[in-house]
Amino acid sequence: MNILLAEDDAILADGLCAQLRGAGFEVEHAPNGPVAEYLLIKQAFDLAILDIGLPMMDGLTVLQRVRSVRPGLPVVVVTARDSLDSRVAGLNAGADDYVTKPFDFPELEARLRALLRRTQPASTAPEMDIGRLRMERGALRASVAGEPIDLSPREWTLLELLVTHRNKVVTKDQIGQAWSSGDGTEPVGNSTEVYIHRLRRKLENSGVMIRTVRGLGYLLEADGSMSS
Structure with a gap:
């Protein structure tokens, strides 16, 4: 927090x-x-x-x-x-x-x-929906308009963090901490931008956008009136 x-x-x-x-x-x-x-x-x-x-x-x-x-x-x-x-x-x-x-x-x-x-809203729901994006935590599965999207473990962790904190800025430090509690196989460094870029491509047409907040981090929000 x-x-x-x-x-x-x-x-x-x-x-x-x-x-x-x-x-x-x-x-x-x-x-x-x-x-x-x-x-x-x-x-x-x-x-x-x-x-x-x-x-x-x-x-x-x-x-x-x-x-x-x-x-x-x-x-x-x-x-x-x-x-x-x-x-x-x-x-x-x-x-x-x-x-x-x-x-x-x-x-x-x-x-x-x-x-x-x-x-604070509960963040432990087994399913999270925003726009046309659905995340099923139990199955570690995500889909856009019912179509599954392929996510690496690190992409899943990043997307889950952004969705859980939707409409709030997530800092690079928070992302690094989330990753370090997962596989911990590589340093964060500049790789955050790479994963953000990959997620943006995979979330096209999902009604969800990831905004860069200069000097602070990233913010995920529904595009237009599609927030859940």
């Missing part, structure tokens, strides 16, 4: 980033409000942690602006203000949960995972 941490205290931010990565999350840090707003609008995150007291633009303003663009983004507000008015203001601005400083990391982690369970 990819998380944005918006926190202006550099020491606290470094510690939280290290703990979150140690817990298996991917983390990007924003030191102020405008940077947090820009990243949350331009990139695909699974969850955001927003400190209310951000410099240049406070966390509640960031939250209100981002909500108009990404209404479904799970957001946890973190603040040193422990008053009813502050909690109500955060929740009214669109926060999904509220944590007061100081807090223990296990509590924050538990809240994050609970929020993700409530908001």
